[in-house]
Amino acid sequence: MTDDLTAVAPQIKAQILAEALPYIRNFHGKTIVIKYGGNAMTDERLKHGFARDVILLKLVGMNPVVVHGGGPQIDNALKKIGKQGTFVQGMRITDEETMEVVEWVLGGEVQQDIVMLINHYGGQAVGLTGKDGGLIRAKKMAMPDKENPGQFLDIGFVGEIDAINPAVVKALQDDAFIPIISPIGFGQDGQAYNINADVVAGKIAEILKAEKLIMMTNIAGVQDKQGNLVTDLSAREIDEMFADGTISGGMLPKISSALDAAKSGVNTVHIIDGRIEHSLLLEVLTEQAFGTMIRSH
Ligand SMILES: Nc1ncnc2c1ncn2[C@@H]1O[C@H](COP(=O)(O)OP(=O)(O)O)[C@@H](O)[C@H]1O
Ligand SMILES: CC(=O)N[C@@H](CCC(=O)OP(=O)(O)O)C(=O)O
Numbered sequence: 084m085t086d087d088l089t090a091v092a093p094q095i096k097a098q099i100l101a102e103a104l105p106y107i108r109n110f111h112g113k114t115i116v117i118k119y120g121g122n123a124m125t126d127e128r129l130k131h132g133f134a135r136d137v138i139l140l141k142l143v144g145m146n147p148v149v150v151h152g153g154g155p156q157i158d159n160a161l162k163k164i165g166k167q168g169t170f171v172q173g174m175r176i177t178d179e180e181t182m183e184v185v186e187w188v189l190g191g192e193v194q195q196d197i198v199m200l201i202n203h204y205g206g207q208a209v210g211l212t213g214k215d216g217g218l219i220r221a222k223k224m225a226m227p228d229k230e231n232p233g234q235f236l237d238i239g240f241v242g243e244i245d246a247i248n249p250a251v252v253k254a255l256q257d258d259a260f261i262p263i264i265s266p267i268g269f270g271q272d273g274q275a276y277n278i279n280a281d282v283v284a285g286k287i288a289e290i291l292k293a294e295k296l297i298m299m300t301n302i303a304g305v306q307d308k309q310g311n312l313v314t315d316l317s318a319r320e321i322d323e324m325f326a327d328g329t330i331s332g333g334m335l336p337k338i339s340s341a342l343d344a345a346k347s348g349v350n351t352v353h354i355i356d357g358r359i360e361h362s363l364l365l366e367v368l369t370e371q372a373f374g375t376m377i378r379s380h
Pocket of ligand 1: 119121281300304307334337
């Protein structure tokens with residue numbers, strides 16, 4: 084029995100490697116934007132696996148660009164100063180003190196943690212916020228008030244993207260570096276803005292004309308009203324799920340950004356479970372379909 088298994092295992096390994104070949108060929112030189120959600124980076128072992136997966140994609144000739152989140156990490160830091168995170172339609176209400184914490188946690192702690200891990204495994208990661216190289220110009224978000232149509236809510240220093248200047252990202256890519264981007268923008272008023280990481284990932288994917296946008300989160304994918312996984316979502320189905328409240332909280336900006344990216348020419352957009360070890364490699368290099376694919380029509 085043991086002999087049979089040891090004979091089979093190498094064949095399976097070889098089969099998986101052979102299966103990756105067409106994907107490596109098709110995606111060679113292509114940009115893959117990976118949104119690495121704060122909820123997907125809570126387990127140490129998974130974090131190490133993620134760093135190695137990103138390096139592997141780079142080594143086989145793709146251009147991975149990581150946009151990271153850090154919602155739970157910001158919540159933890161806020162708790163330490165006796166503050167509670169509050170969200171409206173998936174966006175954190177960001178007063179001045181919260182903005183300081185956001186900058187420190189995202190641009191410092193979380194970003195540097197990812198950079199260090201990738202570099203530890205032999206990659207060359209470079210951390211950027213949206214301020215670096217004028218990457219993300221932002222302005223104060225006008226959040227429509229659902230209770231009072233036509234009016235807007237003031238949610239503080241939350242930004243919406245005004246413009247992206249991808250020059251710094253392109254220069255890094257050409258030089259074999261892996262950009263790790265924190266979702267912080269700068270305003271013409273000199274103010275830093277907190278931007279939802281899904282929104283940044285979607286827009287960066289669009290501007291870089293990425294082949295793929297992969298959003299790694301802490302759930303198997305988008306669920307329908309009954310809680311079943313939906314493997315494929317069209318724009319019409321998304322409208323319906325928004326209208327009947329099936330999609331809520333952090334899934335709102337994620338799906339909107341995913342759909343915008345798909346409509347703007349990003350070839351494939353996936354929401355996948357970052358809690359599965361090597362989910363990134365499985366998504367890019369194998370036939371295995373999992374999570375939810377977002378379609379533009
Ligand atoms: N229809 C839905 N299907 C799946 N998850 C949903 C849905 N509606 C809301 N959610 C919530 O969205 C969460 C993912 O968004 P979020 O917490 O912002 O993740 P991330 O930190 O990865 O961006 C899920 O864990 C789930 O609680
Ligand atoms: C405006 C806004 O909500 N910004 C987010 C930025 C981080 C983020 O998006 O992190 P996840 O991807 O882990 O959710 C926040 O403050 O939590």
